[in-house]
Amino acid sequence: VNKVYDAVSFGELMLRLSPPGKQRISHGDLLEKNAGGAELNVAAGISALGLKTAVISKLPKNDIVAFVTEKVKACGVDSSYIIADDKKEARLGVYYYESGATPRTPKVLYDRAGSSVNSITINEINSDIYSCTKLFHTSGITLALGGNVRETAIEMMKLFKVGGAKISFDVNYRASLWSEDEARNTIKQILPLVDVLFVSEETSRRMFQKTGELRDILKSYCEEYGISVVAATKREIISPSSHNFGSTIYESETDTFYSEKPYEGIEVVDRIGSGDAYVAGMLFGLLKFGDVQKSLEFGNAMSAVQNTVNGDLPITSYSEIENVIAAHKSTGLQSEMNR
Amino acid sequence: VNKVYDAVSFGELMLRLSPPGKQRISHGDLLEKNAGGAELNVAAGISALGLKTAVISKLPKNDIVAFVTEKVKACGVDSSYIIADDKKEARLGVYYYESGATPRTPKVLYDRAGSSVNSITINEINSDIYSCTKLFHTSGITLALGGNVRETAIEMMKLFKVGGAKISFDVNYRASLWSEDEARNTIKQILPLVDVLFVSEETSRRMFQKTGELRDILKSYCEEYGISVVAATKREIISPSSHNFGSTIYESETDTFYSEKPYEGIEVVDRIGSGDAYVAGMLFGLLKFGDVQKSLEFGNAMSAVQNTVNGDLPITSYSEIENVIAAHKSTGLQSEMNR
Amino acid sequence: VNKVYDAVSFGELMLRLSPPGKQRISHGDLLEKNAGGAELNVAAGISALGLKTAVISKLPKNDIVAFVTEKVKACGVDSSYIIADDKKEARLGVYYYESGATPRTPKVLYDRAGSSVNSITINEINSDIYSCTKLFHTSGITLALGGNVRETAIEMMKLFKVGGAKISFDVNYRASLWSEDEARNTIKQILPLVDVLFVSEETSRRMFQKTGELRDILKSYCEEYGISVVAATKREIISPSSHNFGSTIYESETDTFYSEKPYEGIEVVDRIGSGDAYVAGMLFGLLKFGDVQKSLEFGNAMSAVQNTVNGDLPITSYSEIENVIAAHKSTGLQSEMNR
Amino acid sequence: VNKVYDAVSFGELMLRLSPPGKQRISHGDLLEKNAGGAELNVAAGISALGLKTAVISKLPKNDIVAFVTEKVKACGVDSSYIIADDKKEARLGVYYYESGATPRTPKVLYDRAGSSVNSITINEINSDIYSCTKLFHTSGITLALGGNVRETAIEMMKLFKVGGAKISFDVNYRASLWSEDEARNTIKQILPLVDVLFVSEETSRRMFQKTGELRDILKSYCEEYGISVVAATKREIISPSSHNFGSTIYESETDTFYSEKPYEGIEVVDRIGSGDAYVAGMLFGLLKFGDVQKSLEFGNAMSAVQNTVNGDLPITSYSEIENVIAAHKSTGLQSEMNR
Amino acid sequence: VNKVYDAVSFGELMLRLSPPGKQRISHGDLLEKNAGGAELNVAAGISALGLKTAVISKLPKNDIVAFVTEKVKACGVDSSYIIADDKKEARLGVYYYESGATPRTPKVLYDRAGSSVNSITINEINSDIYSCTKLFHTSGITLALGGNVRETAIEMMKLFKVGGAKISFDVNYRASLWSEDEARNTIKQILPLVDVLFVSEETSRRMFQKTGELRDILKSYCEEYGISVVAATKREIISPSSHNFGSTIYESETDTFYSEKPYEGIEVVDRIGSGDAYVAGMLFGLLKFGDVQKSLEFGNAMSAVQNTVNGDLPITSYSEIENVIAAHKSTGLQSEMNR
Amino acid sequence: VNKVYDAVSFGELMLRLSPPGKQRISHGDLLEKNAGGAELNVAAGISALGLKTAVISKLPKNDIVAFVTEKVKACGVDSSYIIADDKKEARLGVYYYESGATPRTPKVLYDRAGSSVNSITINEINSDIYSCTKLFHTSGITLALGGNVRETAIEMMKLFKVGGAKISFDVNYRASLWSEDEARNTIKQILPLVDVLFVSEETSRRMFQKTGELRDILKSYCEEYGISVVAATKREIISPSSHNFGSTIYESETDTFYSEKPYEGIEVVDRIGSGDAYVAGMLFGLLKFGDVQKSLEFGNAMSAVQNTVNGDLPITSYSEIENVIAAHKSTGLQSEMNR
Secondary structure (H helix, E strand, C coil): CCCCCCCEEEECCHHHHCCCCCCCCCCCCCCCCCCCCCHHHHHHHHHCCCCCEEEEEEEECCCCHHHHHHHHCCCCCCCEEEECCCCCCCCEEEEEEEECCEECEEEEEEEEECCCCCCHHHHEEEEEEHCEEEEEEEHHCCCCCCCCCCCCCCCHHHHHCCCCCCCEEEECCCCCCCHHHHHHHHHHHHHHHCCCCEECHHHHHHCCCCCHHHHHHHHHHHHHHCEEEEEEEEEEEHHHCEEEEEEEECCCCEEEEEEECEEEEEEECCCCCCCHHHHHHHHHHHHHHCCCHHHHHHHHHHHHHHHHCCCCCCCHHHHHHHHHHHHHHHHCCCCCCCC | CCCCCEEEECCEEEEEECCCCCCCCCCEEEEEEECCHHHHHHHHHHCCCCEEEEEEEEECCCHHHHHHHHHHHCCEECCCCCEEEEECCCCCCCEEEEECCCEEEEEEECCCCCHHHHCCHHHHHHHHHHHEEEEEEEEHHHHHHHHHHHHHHHHHHHHHHHHCCCCEEEEECCCCCCCCHHHHHHHHHHHHHHEEEEECHHHHHHHHCCCCCHHHHHHHHHHHCCEEEEEEEEEEEECCCEEEEEEEECCCCCCCEECCCCEEECCCCCCCCCCHHHHHHHHHHHHHHHCHHHHHCCCCCCCHHHHHCCCCCCCCCHHHHHHHHHHHHCCCCCCCCCC | CCCCCCCEEEEECCEEEECCCCCCHHHHHEEEEECHHHHHHHHHEEEEHHHHHEECCCCCCCCCHHHHHHHHHHHHEEEECCCEEEECCCCCCCEECCCCEECCCEEEEEEECCCCCHHHCHHCCCCCHCCCCCCEEEEEHHHHHHHHHHHHHHHHHHHHHCCCCCEEEEECCCEEECHHHHHHHHHHHHHHCCEEEEHHHHHHHHHHCCCCCHHHHHHHHHHHCCEEEEEEEEEEEEEEEEEEEEEEEEECCEEEEEEECCEEEECCCCCCCCHHHHHHHHHHHHHHHHCCHHHHHHHHHHHHHHHHCCCCCCCCCCHHHHHHHHHHHHHCCCCCCCC | CCEEEEEEEEEEEEEEEEECCCCCCCCCCEEEEEEEEEHHHHHHHHHCCCCCCEEEEEEEECCHHHHHHHHHHHHHEECEEEEEECCCCCCCCCEECCEEECCEEEEEEECCCHHHHHHHHHHHHHHHHCCEEEEEEEEHHHCCHHCCCCCCCCHHHHHCCCCCCCEEEEECCCCCCCHHHHHHHHHHHHHHHHEECCCCCCHHHCCCCCCCCCCHHHHHHHHHHCCCCCEEEEEEEECCEEEEEEEEEEECCCCEEEECCCCCEEEECCCCHHHHHHHHHHHHHHHHHHHHHHHHHHHHHHHHHHHHCCCCCCCCCCCHHHHHHHCCCHHCCCCCCCC | CCEEEEEEEEEEEEEEECCCCCCCCCCCCCEEEEECCCHHHHHHHHHHHCEEEEEEEECCCCHHHHHHHHHHHHHHHCCCCCEEECCCCCCCCEEEECCCCCCECCEEEEECCHHHHHHCCHCCHHHHHCCCCEEEEEEEHHHHHHHHHHHHHHHHHHHHHHHEEEEEEEECHHHHHHHHHHHHHHHHHHHHHHCCEEEEEHHHHHCCCCCCCCCHHHHHHHHHHHHEEEEEEEEEEEEEEECEEEEEEECCCCCECCCEEEEEECCCCCCCHHHHHHHHHHHHHHHHCCCHHHHHHHHHHHHHHHHCCCCCCCCCCHHHHHHHHHHHCCCCCCCCCCC | CCCEEEEEECCCEEEEEEECCCCCCCCEEEEEEEEEEEHHHHHHEEEEECEEEEEEEECCCCCCHHHHHHHHHHHCCCCEEEEEECCCCCCCEEEEEEEECCCEEEEEEEECCCCHHHCCCCHHHHHHHCCCCCCCEHHHHHHHHHHHHHHHHHHHHHHHCCCCCEEECCCCCCCCCCCCCCCHHHHHHHHHHHEEEEECHHHHCCCCCCCCCCHHHHHHHHHHCCCEEEHHHHHHECCCEEEEEEEEEEEEECCCCCCCCCCCEEEEECCCHHHHHHHHHHHHHHHHCCCHHHHHHHHHHHHHHHHCCCCCCCCHHHHHHHHHHHHCCCCCCCCCCCC
16 A cells, blocks of 8 residues: 555644743743644654654634644645634634743643644544554643543544554653543553553653563563553753753564663753654654664654754754764764864 | 722733734744733723723733733732632633734734633622722623623622712624624613713614714713713724724713814824723823813823834823823924924 | 646745845844745745645755745645755855835845756656646746756746646846846747736836737737737835735637726835735636636735735735735725624 | 831832843844842842832933833832932933853943932932831942932931831942942941841951851841841852852841752853842741741742843742742652653 | 045934834833934945045943944944043933834933033044044034033134134034023024034024025025025924925025925934934035035935934945935836836 | 054955854744954954954945945954955855754855855955055965965965065865865965964864874974964864863964963853954964963953854954953952952
8 A cells, every 4th residue: 555644643733932032921022933732743853854744633723823734834744634623712722831941940831721622523534544654643642631632542543553554652641631540541541552652761650650670661561562662761951951861762573672872961942842853753763764773863863953943843854863863973073174 | 988999990801912013923933922901901091191090800820921910010000809710721811913004904813712701700809999999991892701701790880880980881892702682782781880981983873773973872872871971982994004083972961072183194003902092091081180071182192192002001101192182282393493 | 637736836946035124234133034936926825825836946955945945835835846956056046135115215136146946957857747737837037047947947838838737927027137138039939838928018018019008918919929818917106115006917718808996005014026926816816716807806916915914925815815805895994893 | 007018128220221142232233121220129029929019219200211110010019109300310320231151251331320319318208108117128239329329228227217117238249339448337337227137258258357257257247236137148150151059147036047058050041130039038038937047048049040030120929939949959850740 | 735534523422222113112122222423423424425534522431332433433434533531430321212103203312411522622632633624514412512512512613614624514403402592692603613504494493583585594694604505404294204305505605596306205214313314415415526406415315215214323325325316306107127 | 664454364255144042044034144254353353452454355246245344344444455346246155154052063054156256366456555564364264265266365475475464374274165185285385475373283183184292283384384473272162052262372483382271161152253263362462462472362362252252253352351361360259249
């Protein structure tokens, strides 16, 4: 079968509003506007590296949504599977983001109650997509929205699976969205559908109540649910503007663990979306090269670079990520002559 | 009784987001943030001219609301009667405003469904305020919100009336908020409570189904409902950036009509809030001078000036309005020597 | 045959750099960056109204070109037929634009010598496109570039014609690019290929040396070259910030002239691209409705609206243009109640 | 007696003009405008944490002063005790501030000669305030202005003392304003009036010519002048953008020294006003809780946070400072799940 | 004798601070910074057209003055005759400018009391300049400053006259600076030194108490004081953003009046400095061509163009002014082909 | 002979375009415009410290060049030796600069092919300059441009040498401009003309193929080519925003090596131009004091400060650099009292 899309994702698309620089939500005259959403970020990251993607969601029809849709297109993500919500009270989810400066921490303020995606149903989605896609991705944020969204997401995972797509899932547990119990019970149901799983060590221990070494934890997901690949990222927050970032991946088929030295001293301009960029880089590696080590390197590099750019959406290219990976592997100083 | 407040208003407070200059909601990187709301604008205008005001409303507790509250305080409006909404899903109403340029018209995009004010009840309000206020103001926009808001507004009008305050009401009919029938039926119920009424000729004819000369229409409100003063503004839109503005007022006690030559060629920077500025100027005149002609002059001048400043909230002062009125009355050229 | 693209255009894509507002190229700290190019503008306009388009061009591979390409995608124009120029000295054409203010006139400063498009050849273009396109558009600016570009453009017109596409051509004569003689001689050669021609009265008289009434002139193009539809726009410049705009179209098949009352008092924010927006609106009308009067109305409305937005690229939608057309036809005042 | 104000301060209010970001006073097109003044900053900080404050000063009547006054009101500080200077040559003090970047240091350029506050007299002040205030604060900067200002400040300290207020004084010695001898002689006169004293170790040693351990020095102020509480802050400047900050407080009644581990690696956005924020936080603690350890914690947290925001005036809230204190006390990593 | 400078002027140099666009002094976060001063503007305008100029003044030594001095150099005006004021309390005059929008008028707020120029004396000035200059210019604003400035200005006029320079004087009467009586008495003393006089009709009638026709008034200055050329500009203010501008000049030697049709519908971006630009253009014409009609045309065109640019200082060139003059004289429409 | 200029430099002047802050060339709406060019930067730095300089180059005549020329004048560099290129296709070289954030590196994108300077010939230059100049400076970037530019530069070095000027040359090897072989062969030819040489250790080893200790390498240039003074800078890049910087100088006459402790933790706002600032500071020291140690200190301080300001062109003063040198030498903490 001919696969038109390398990857398709499903989730909520939101308007992000941020005060410039180190300014605060409660002050100043301006907000920077951006589009965001964990699953859109993943599709956009895969697209930035050169593969073909689409995003499934549901949005009102108005001018501020036109802004979001144009960003989707600018990222090279196909927007034709986004369902239009014609209801009068249809609304776009919004979130406000304020960057931190030690000792004040970054702040996220959500205003997403009643947004259009909450009324989505599986019947609204053009079913052509299930059979022409190589990989489907969604996340725990989508399941946390509950109701129609959760139901539709689970149904979609099944239909994509039947259509021949690999299923990717990022646990992305947020305590502000649902309880650990509800998350654990819900996600456990869908894990048997999953081929590629993203879950952090902290979430594994606290929300999934796993114990033991990290490596044992990762392996246990494969053993319990038949998952092929499990990736765990690790971010060390030195300050709001300086992070370290690395990851570990376990592949069940070869029973192998993969890693590389972490990126250190990342100069964080805007951390939002850097976790999604990891997912994008890693899935790109799997789709393009089928090589787990290379996937890990693309994931780490994508995440490191995404921390240095403003906004959720990736601003990078295959050649840039290649260069970053090469520089990360080299040990010598960069030459001042190469300018 | 000692009246602490010259004027108190009740209505929804919102966040206003606008692209800079002639930019569009659907494009660009920035939005200007401002606070707005018809009744807040009125209180702020009266306060800018030197009287003491407060606003009653209900708002969530978060950083973007802190922005709005600070604007209220900066305008000199007492914010201590704003009720805090502690519910998790509490939200602040938002609206996006795009200025026009012939032939494209200005656009307003509301995102106010489910905002905190909709859960307000009369019991939440500190009842001290009813007896220490000279004038209470609200508008048809507030009644159009329906449910709790409408019920609370009507109850408030009665309590302020009992407390000895004059009642001011701006019909401000918006076809996008409610039908003509619902508006007419609702407003007719509260008109017997009203002392000062603001209603345009167009609204009188279409929504209230009045006929005849404008003067007869204005007079009819006083005759039918016992209203003391009725004011009708008239805006001529030459282009989104050039308006004419004037008004006519009828006072029943003296059976007199008041007017002056309209302001012509107003250079419109941002028209939002200029109708509320008229109400503010006019009410200020009544409260301060008890002189209808002077009230009309303050109303017209406030409205004309408000068209020339960015944002809903008035940016002016008593001395500036005095100068604008004097210049409007003078016929000669302004001297180039007076710089 | 299944036509994938409603319209495809060919021309140079450029970076546009403009000082903000009324600032000057020679002063200030900032330049606004935008993408532009007459033929891109046309494709983008048709796409904004809802049809499927692509643009053919040749560009270097670097970060500033990535900016331009992303704008192409954001406009919904397919960028996959843009050829990459890998040569070391490959460059992107740039132009600086400064808006005017009476009595100083707008200024355009070109820096396009040696840009990548000048090395394009017909062999570089994927020939699939010729048979899957309903309409091909290019302009006199492209022919004026001479050399490879002119040769390739003419060859393309022939190949699209053979492939079954209609050929659209906008004379768009610029005295700064080539002489009247060279333009006349070159364009006369390609007119027999053209189905839809855009040419102004002034250019017809001076460059094409036509005489007589405008209507006779338009008709003469059809008689001499077998053209189906000829459109002539007319702009009256009252000041750099106020224009009137209208057009006349002649259709040979029905021997009919079409027109409507011009748009008056257009508030010009940025005139660049408004001529291309006319072409886009008019071609959209022909492609969508096959109705010349409707095409003229879409052309005029698109052009009028494009004058009110910053940048060359259209920022509008089908529904906005529909509203502008309806308002232009109505004679009454807009209601203040409809907010 | 009923105390209307928790705290009242007296000092000069100024306009602050700063180039954006790391730009320089001598270049660029823009200046950011802000209000500032050590004593205003203190009142505003106490108000931001939830207590009632006012500021006493003297200002001209003009539009740039209106900007300053609105900032006072926006901060929740009562502006009704600011005296209007109607003289023609009345002027507002201005200062230019440029942030540094290693190795260039931050720069302050004062233009405050002849500002209105210099003509203030004790008779201009509404004497109601002396008896309705819990705490009065002023600083060495105010005394350094000399003449009327010094005389009025000292008189005010006495009148507030008589009225039942505690007296707070921040030595805040600036070598650019007066000599060490003049400062020492002047301040020694008023120390017997002081209940709460802020003085740094460096100033104690150099200007006050104290010797011995820091703890002995702090204690000596209490023994010599009958002061109740003495606080000494300590800032370590790692670079213009990274500071450490902590403090030590001595309470004479209990003969106890208080401290906590310093804040390290504060990301400094704008250090101006962070010393005043310490004073505000510490006085808030005393007024609200009467607990010196808690006062020290609020002082340190307020100062640390104020370094991270632009401008002199505090942008924070009680809940934010509570969170910062809690995070400072906790030792574990912050969870990535709590977003 | 070899004349190094075509023109030298003397006056106060100031910092100009303006809110962007239509914003107000009392609101917003930003001020645009510019240098200004009537006599600097004149020197800069003459320099922009290609002649050599210098300005004499006195300024403090600090970073904000460095900004002003750099602007002087950027305009091509020699800054080496600006005297440095080393006194501690030395200050730079500042003015705030807010543009208007009908019906609110533009506002100027001066903060120039005690600025360095007020301490200037004739002895501080390098006397080399008197003999190497073709024309010296100053204005009534300088005389209005009184004290040292007035005395020095008058002394300078005499020394330049002795050195062989023509003396140019712009009355530029401002009622806010001095009374009509003081102005008349002072200026009458220096008129016998003047060769080229700029004075408006309104000032002639009110301040100089002249009567009769404008032409008679202009002629009377030459007859009474031996002045060679008198120029009177006339500005019609249609609105703050639309002016008409023209002038009349009388030359005594040929007993001739000069004029041309006024510029109409000038789109005013910032009117400040446009009167000085007239003086610059007119003096340039005299210096360069010795032709009064041409001088008038350069004066009018310079003034018209200066209204369209932000800031006091001219941003134009000889070639632009030539083009504006040519377009003003031509009667036809501008061709749309010449782009 | 009377030397009018302390230093004259020759090279290309370019327009620099940079996205603000950490934004990327490929995104965002704005570019900051600046003038740049290695040799201009050197002349501007020497001028900022108080000596008289000029720059020789060739530029088109248009508005964007007017921007560049005005920056030259604002820096106090004489622009009268810049030759105007009247050819139609004349163009100004442009470069785009994007700052980095670990792990993405800064990016430079050149668009300088065919710029006007490439057509310069020795005959176009006013030969007066050769005899009135104390020091002539150019760099390897200029030689790398090849053709006319290289030929003219070499000829100029000879003519200045004959005219009595010292010759300064900064090797500034860029691998992107020419090969190591071509650079080595070309530069070796001109080294016998050079009095003051700037060359890094890395370039000496790789491009010049020198071996041994740094000190031996520096000495070898003097021995082989008769050079008087050789300076080698050393930059350690900790991250794009934190550098260390120091230098070593060898003087042949006294056979002495000079150095000081490096500047550490420089907060890099914009590194471009900081190498040129070193050259400027060092040459200033030689010209002003003839003292190599002082020259090294000025060079290091100028470079350190230049890293902290935006743009290529120096924004500093003699007094600031003096203070930075003094602070660098002092070991104690800066007093908090000196504000």
